[in-house]
Amino acid sequence: MLPRIGARLPGGPQARGTRGRERSSHPGLTAGSMYFLLRLIVFFYMWGIFTAQEEEERTEEVKIEVLHRPENCSKTSKKGDLLNAHYDGFLAKDGSKFYCSRTQNEGHPKWFVLGVGQVIKGLDIAMMEMCPGEKRKVIIPPSLAYGKKGYDRSLPEKGI
Numbered sequence: 529m530l531p532r533i534g535a536r537l538p539g540g541p542q543a544r545g546t547r548g549r550e551r552s553s554h555p556g557l558t559a560g561s562m563y564f565l566l567r568l569i570v571f572f573y574m575w576g577i578f579t580a581q582e583e584e585e586r587t588e589e590v591k592i593e594v595l596h597r598p599e600n601c602s603k604t605s606k607k608g609d610l611l612n613a614h615y616d617g618f619l620a621k622d623g624s625k626f627y628c629s630r631t632q633n634e635g636h637p638k639w640f641v642l643g644v645g646q647v648i649k650g651l652d653i654a655m656m657e658m659c660p661g662e663k664r665k666v667i668i669p670p671s672l673a674y675g676k677k678g679y680d681r682s683l684p685e686k687g688i
Contacts, residue, residue, distance in 0.1 A: 588669035590653045594662065601659035607643030611655060614638070620667065648673050 605611060614637045617627035629638050640646040642655055650668030658664065 588671050590650045590669070590672060591667040592654055593665040595665055596661075596663040598659050598661045601662070604657040604659055605642055605655055606657070609642045610639065611642050612637040612639045613655065615651070 614629045615627075616625060616629070618625050632638075638647075643652050645652070648668065650666070650672035653672065654664065654666040654668065
């Protein structure tokens with residue numbers, strides 16, 4: 529004998545609280561959870577693409593030349609230290625000066641916390657493990673400075 533039309537069948541779409549949704553062959557896996565998993569997979573895929581591009585740009589390194597290092601150096605700078613420093617910025621292409629801390633802020637050194645992004649990434653890297661009173665000459669690639677777009681008219685694309 530056939531069931532009548534509209535009758536609920538055991539194990540059918542309305543069984544076990546599915547309320548008309550299609551049931552998956554895997555217990556507990558619904559269309560909503562499959563959609564969430566798909567979105568999660570796409571997110572991690574896109575994240576992998578973007579981080580791979582960032583790492584390609586970061587293949588350039590900060591070049592550091594120590595000009596003067598004090599003989600007595602008991603403590604070097606590390607991430608989280610509050611530093612004050614005078615520094616000058618020059619363009620690599622023509623050597624023109626675009627920044628001088630001695631002419632900014634009434635001649636006072638620039639204060640910043642090292643390694644937390646208060647200055648360009650290249651300067652955060654260049655100032656790590658420095659002694660008080662140490663002088664360095666650093667060359668910072670554009671990818672660790674102001675990037676491809678530059679900063680303003682004084683710092684053109686790929687300027688530093």
